[in-house]
Amino acid sequence: MNRRDLLKSSLSGALGLWASRRAFAQNRLTDKLAVLDTGGANVVALSTNDGVVLVDSGAPNSLTVPSKVQTLFNTHYHTDQTGNNEIFAAAGAKIIAHERTRQWMATPYWVPAEDRYEKARPKAALPTEVFENTGSLKAGDEQIDYGYLPLAHTSGDIYVFFKTSNVLAVGDVASPLRDPALDWFTGAWIGGRVDSMDILIKLANEQTKVVPAYGPVMTRSEFKAERDMLDEIRSRMFKLVREGDGPQDMLDEGVLKGFARTWKDPNKFAYDAAKGLWAHHDKLDANVV
Numbered sequence: 001m002n003r004r005d006l007l008k009s010s011l012s013g014a015l016g017l018w019a020s021r022r023a024f025a026q027n028r029l030t031d032k033l034a035v036l037d038t039g040g041a042n043v044v045a046l047s048t049n050d051g052v053v054l055v056d057s058g059a060p061n062s063l064t065v066p067s068k069v070q071t072l073f074n075t076h077y078h079t080d081q082t083g084n085n086e087i088f089a090a091a092g093a094k095i096i097a098h099e100r101t102r103q104w105m106a107t108p109y110w111v112p113a114e115d116r117y118e119k120a121r122p123k124a125a126l127p128t129e130v131f132e133n134t135g136s137l138k139a140g141d142e143q144i145d146y147g148y149l150p151l152a153h154t155s156g157d158i159y160v161f162f163k164t165s166n167v168l169a170v171g172d173v174a175s176p177l178r179d180p181a182l183d184w185f186t187g188a189w190i191g192g193r194v195d196s197m198d199i200l201i202k203l204a205n206e207q208t209k210v211v212p213a214y215g216p217v218m219t220r221s222e223f224k225a226e227r228d229m230l231d232e233i234r235s236r237m238f239k240l241v242r243e244g245d246g247p248q249d250m251l252d253e254g255v256l257k258g259f260a261r262t263w264k265d266p267n268k269f270a271y272d273a274a275k276g277l278w279a280h281h282d283k284l285d286a287n288v289v
Contacts, residue, residue: 027217029209030165032142038062041080041213044169046162048140054093055160055169056213057084069093070139073146074127075171076154077104081213085125096135097127098148100156104186112185113268149173149199151192154183161203168204169211173197174223177215179264180230182272189276190234197227229259237277247271 027035036043039062044055051070057063060083069088074097075081082105089095105121134147142164149157153172160169172181173196182188201224204210210218218226236255245253247270256266263269 029167029211029217032140033162033165033167035211035217036063042211042215044160044162044167044211046139046142046144046165048142050140053139053142053144054088055211056081056171057088059083063087071096071137073097073158073160073169074101075160075169075173075213076157077101078154078172081171082121082125085127086122089124089128094129095127096129096131096146098156098158099130099132100186101154101158102127102130102156104154104156110185147199149196151186151188152196153181153193154188155186157188157196159200159203166205166207167209167211168200170200170213170223172213173200174210174212174218174226175214176212176218176222176226179266179269180226182269182276184272184276184279187279189280190230190237190273191277191280194227194231194234197223197230201227229261232259233273237273241274241277241281247274250274 027037029035032048033044033046036045038058040059041056043058043063046053048070051068053070054072056075057072059080063084069091070093072085072088072093072095074085074095085095105126108120109118110116111118132148134145136143136145138144142162145161145163146158149159149170157171157173159171159173161167162169173193175181180193182190182193200210201220204220204223206220208220210220210223212218233255237250240250240253240255247267251266251270255270256263
């Protein structure tokens with residue numbers, strides 16, 4: 001058996017041990033990498049001779065342990081990305097995340113859109129290794145770089161770049177299907193999202209496969225098109241905020257019109273974006289009201 005066949009066999013064997021509580025699809029990215037759709041958020045899996053590296057753990061009770069999970073990255077704190085952390089931690093996985101993701105998971109917090117408190121996660125679910133800016137590791141022959149994406153979707157977003165395979169996992173900082181979400185109460189805002197998308201565009205090239213938290217794998221060009229759309233919305237909103245407009249005023253002014261995207265809940269997006277803009281008013285022009 002040659003090396004390519006051995007890697008294929010290794011990946012198939014590792015993924016074949018996944019037990020899902022509902023059917024899921026496998027999208028092979030390379031001989032070593034696949035995207036698992038667990039019926040919701042994407043989980044990226046890298047198979048090596050030493051074990052499996054995962055990006056995100058999926059919604060609670062959607063997966064059980066496939067084989068030896070060496071490392072698990074959390075792209076942010078939401079439970080649809082961290083729901084099975086306890087399972088993998090108990091199996092010996094090292095969980096890597098940004099320090100602010102650990103803080104949000106460890107602390108009860110108010111969810112404004114749902115008018116409720118979210119309880120702190122159990123200690124067993126928390127990241128075991130945190131960082132502030134960037135990091136890297138080797139898994140087999142795969143070089144993995146990871147880094148902070150400031151205030152893009154939450155206050156603790158990260159990317160995970162499988163550099164050897166040219167696959168970039170970006171969590172909810174890309175939204176090919178769902179409305180872009182901004183956890184303004186954590187500090188995320190539309191300006192931070194666009195700036196973070198610029199970081200990712202610099203990392204990628206035209207052959208890079210960009211994996212979002214939800215939806216299909218994207219090309220760099222598709223990702224940049226989403227970035228350019230959000231940058232135009234940011235520009236429009238900057239102008240309207242300076243005029244004292246609120247979310248409904250912005251929608252009435254057509255802030256989301258003229259784009260190919262269909263918004264599922266334009267009111268929520270406008271509200272969240274406006275809240276974030278006011279929180280970051282010091283980054284707007286000097287004549288903000």
